[in-house]
Amino acid sequence: MLKKGELSTAFKVYFEDAERCLGANAYWCLLHVTVCLPDVCAALQSRDGKASGVRYEKWCNKYFSQPCLVGSERYEIRCKVLHQGRARTAKQPRYSGFAFGHRDSAGRVDHLRVDGRTLHVDVGELYSETRQAIRQWILALESRLKSAQATNTARNLSLLVRVSKQQVPVSARGGTLSYSIISKTT
Secondary structure, eight states: OOOTTHHHHHHHHHHHHHHHHHHTTOHHHHHHHHHHHHHHHHHHHSSSOOOOHHHHHHHHHHHOOOTTSOHHHHHHHHHIIIIIOOOBOSSOSSOSEEEEEOOOTTOOOOOSEEETTEEEEEHHHHHHHHHHHHHHHHHHHHHOTTSHHHHHHHHHHTTSEEEEEEEEEOTTTOSEEEEEEEEEOO
């Protein structure tokens, strides 16, 4: 059974890395992390633990509230950015492309503005909205711990990649080497 706080702990590594991206102005990396998160959530709550476009879109339509960026459009962004390194699309009826930006030095944000058929998306804002959507999802699951989605999530959570600190002996020089291991929990 899913325990309260368990999902927040599991997603902490994603949120911490995303915050490091923000702090380092690594917006392209932040965009990649951000667009994959709905996949992780949708897969976790599914019976078979697998991601799909349909699941991604449904998850986004349920947990995001911006009408100018619906699940199918978010999935298109995900696919274009992660798999092709592109921002242009021919699939979407509303937008022919996306312009990804970030807050300027004066703190101004250009987010969800349409210019012709291009949607301007501030990556930091997109991340904040995604983090909020995940928080809503976690609260929804934690309020219905006996639901099928919560049961599926509890079962699939054990397969989620974890990051742990490891000390490894260095035989040639003696001493130990510290680093993080990204691995599946067992």
